[in-house]
Amino acid sequence: MISHNVLGDVEGLFYQRNDFPLRLEDFSLVDVAWDDKAAAVLRAADRLRIDVRSMIYIDDNPGELCAVAESSGIVTVHASRDATETVAALDGVAGLFRWHRRLEDQFRAEDLRSASERMRVQAQSHSPSQYLRSLQVHLDFLLGPTEHLARLAELSGKTNQFNLTLARLNEAQIARKLAERPSNVLAIRLADRLSESGIVGLVVASRRGRSLHVHELCVSCRALGRSLEDSMVTKALTLMAEDFEPDAIIFTVHKGPRNEPARQWLERYTQSTLSAETQTIEMPFLGLAAKSIVPEIHVKVWR
Numbered sequence: 198m199i200s201h202n203v204l205g206d207v208e209g210l211f212y213q214r215n216d217f218p219l220r221l222e223d224f225s226l227v228d229v230a231w232d233d234k235a236a237a238v239l240r241a242a243d244r245l246r247i248d249v250r251s252m253i254y255i256d257d258n259p260g261e262l263c264a265v266a267e268s269s270g271i272v273t274v275h276a277s278r279d280a281t282e283t284v285a286a287l288d289g290v291a292g293l294f295r296w297h298r299r300l301e302d303q304f305r306a307e308d309l310r311s312a313s314e315r316m317r318v319q320a321q322s323h324s325p326s327q328y329l330r331s332l333q334v335h336l337d338f339l340l341g342p343t344e345h346l347a348r349l350a351e352l353s354g355k356t357n358q359f360n361l362t363l364a365r366l367n368e369a370q371i372a373r374k375l376a377e378r379p380s381n382v383l384a385i386r387l388a389d390r391l392s393e394s395g396i397v398g399l400v401v402a403s404r405r406g407r408s409l410h411v412h413e414l415c416v417s418c419r420a421l422g423r424s425l426e427d428s429m430v431t432k433a434l435t436l437m438a439e440d441f442e443p444d445a446i447i448f449t450v451h452k453g454p455r456n457e458p459a460r461q462w463l464e465r466y467t468q469s470t471l472s473a474e475t476q477t478i479e480m481p482f483l484g485l486a487a488k489s490i491v492p493e494i495h496v497k498v499w500r
Contacts, residue, residue, distance in 0.1 A: 225309040235268035246418035311391035329493035337386035341379030356415040357455040
């Protein structure tokens with residue numbers, strides 16, 4: 198929720214009005230200030246770790262709608278005095294319709310609300326180890342996760358910041374990789390003491406000669422910021438190669454408008470330099486084997 202108001206007044210209103218179907222704690226983000234709403238929308242996107250093009254801005258002020266749309270390109274909906282008209286307008290927005298609700302849809306709101314508490318814990322921790330130990334992080338690695346095809350295709354299709362290849366694999370393409378070899382596909386599920394995140398990571402790889410080629414590697418934006426990427430990828434690739442022991446790991450990489458975080462991570466992880474033209478990065482498998490999983494993380498493998 199974004200509002201031009203005084204925070205105390207907003208909190209008081211929700212406290213007094215028991216007839217509101219939504220409570221203040223139901224909002225993943227509350228930004229109450231007197232500054233520009235367009236700036237507030239960008240702050241919200243940053244804090245929620247989503248792209249503005251995945252957001253819808255609803256307001257009853259035509260001027261605010263125009264200003265926000267012009268500055269960010271966000272989809273806007275004019276809020277009518279008749280709520281049924283607003284709902285009808287929302288029904289016409291492409292991308293809102295879903296055939297199914299997945300567990301991750303239920304987890305998302307609570308996970309986002311927990312982000313500020315994680316930041317507080319991180320600020321008070323004296324070391325990364327203490328931070329992760331305090332969070333009580335659990336990572337599940339699912340090899341050959343045929344029952345999660347829809348969620349994996351969603352990750353590939355919607356993840357932008359931490360997506361190395363931007364392959365945008367659909368369910369059929371992921372299913373073909375699974376049919377070739379179940380361990381060609383690995384899903385990563387995340388939880389900590391603050392919230393359950395569900396499946397947040399996808400790795401798709403295949404054997405070619407003495408190499409393991411990584412065709413897709415993406416991690417949901419909601420999982421970023423917890424210093425887990427190295428452990429996620431190291432354990433995932435170790436599992437995918439454990440009955441094969443390749444000589445090299447070859448990462449496919451493409452440059453997109455928003456995947457610079459993934460590219461910077463790959464440079465550090467492989468100790469390489471990427472240019473805009475770089476399409477593959479190779480690292481020796483022994484280099485992967487030399488990396489360790491952070492001991493404060495609880496790991497479980499599902500086959």
